[in-house]
Amino acid sequence: MKPQVFVFSRLKPPFLAELEAHYQVTQLDPKGDIQGQYAAALPHVQGMIGVGRPLGEAELAQAGQLKVISSVSVGYDNYDLPYLNSRSIMLTNTPDVLTETTADLGFALLMSAARRLPELDAWVKAGQWQRTVGPAEFGVDIHGKTLGIVGLGRIGAALARRGHFGFRMPVLYSGNSRNSRKPELEAELGARFLPLDDLLAQADFVVLVVPLGPETRNLIGRRELALMKDSAILVNLARGAVVDEPALIEALQSRQIRGAGLDVYQTEPLAASPLFALPQVVTLPHLGSATEETRDAMARRALDNFHQAMKGERPRDLVNPQVWPEAGHAP
Numbered sequence: 001m002k003p004q005v006f007v008f009s010r011l012k013p014p015f016l017a018e019l020e021a022h023y024q025v026t027q028l029d030p031k032g033d034i035q036g037q038y039a040a041a042l043p044h045v046q047g048m049i050g051v052g053r054p055l056g057e058a059e060l061a062q063a064g065q066l067k068v069i070s071s072v073s074v075g076y077d078n079y080d081l082p083y084l085n086s087r088s089i090m091l092t093n094t095p096d097v098l099t100e101t102t103a104d105l106g107f108a109l110l111m112s113a114a115r116r117l118p119e120l121d122a123w124v125k126a127g128q129w130q131r132t133v134g135p136a137e138f139g140v141d142i143h144g145k146t147l148g149i150v151g152l153g154r155i156g157a158a159l160a161r162r163g164h165f166g167f168r169m170p171v172l173y174s175g176n177s178r179n180s181r182k183p184e185l186e187a188e189l190g191a192r193f194l195p196l197d198d199l200l201a202q203a204d205f206v207v208l209v210v211p212l213g214p215e216t217r218n219l220i221g222r223r224e225l226a227l228m229k230d231s232a233i234l235v236n237l238a239r240g241a242v243v244d245e246p247a248l249i250e251a252l253q254s255r256q257i258r259g260a261g262l263d264v265y266q267t268e269p270l271a272a273s274p275l276f277a278l279p280q281v282v283t284l285p286h287l288g289s290a291t292e293e294t295r296d297a298m299a300r301r302a303l304d305n306f307h308q309a310m311k312g313e314r315p316r317d318l319v320n321p322q323v324w325p326e327a328g329h330a331p
Ligand code: 8YV
Pocket: 051, 072, 073, 074, 075, 076, 098, 286, 288, 289, 290
């Protein structure tokens, strides 16, 4: 009997076929009764693969045989790690393969907000281009401006390189843990480590790329926004909950900061928001890693992790290595 697995987000047919060769696969139908499908599948599954809504104790308590969840994402803030650890359930993610594409998108967002691209694209298409552009359409320079990166991890470093080598931007960075300091990037890019408050006060572009966790929830609130320059632009590539969204909306409405480029929100999908009335805000639908090549690479990496875990091997991207010996597969 093949082990039963539950695929809880869309996988392209070749990836699904690969899983079907090894396991008995149930794939979530997003148009059907979502909760009902989870409830029917969970008691029987040994493995789950996908990306999606938060999964906590209430649901996973039904999955008595579950050994591994392979998330097709680098972020794993939607899982209750202490609970997974208490059950010795392995969690894997997909680092590295999305770093460059997500940094590309971060820069696209920064540039779109600085040069007001979506707003002016809509302006042209609405037939409003009836004279030479003037101050009402001007943006702000990007090259040579100070780039502040909050969280210089893999994606943060890729952004810093784009800023430094492509746009001659002085790079500042901050982070809130002891291993936030990156001497090799300081040497390579001349990046300067600063406390968050100082970074906020000095940067022209503040880009958030920290993982969401207890230390970073609402990291940027009313007080922090007030520290930023009134000419500054905030870019959020991380998670919506890193920013106090109502405070951001107020700061934008009152022109306390110049603009924002947002890929993530406190509630997704973002169906309606005061942000929609603000032309100085670029709103993207959580696109960070969403390219053909990168999503394929993420699926490949997630499947590799999944096969390893199901075979009893230690998966390459095990998020919670503390469960490894207890998982009964001592290396
Ligand atoms: C996800 C992401 O794939 O990897 C992450 O953490 O945010 C994205 O790349 C996305 O959440 C899928 O919907």
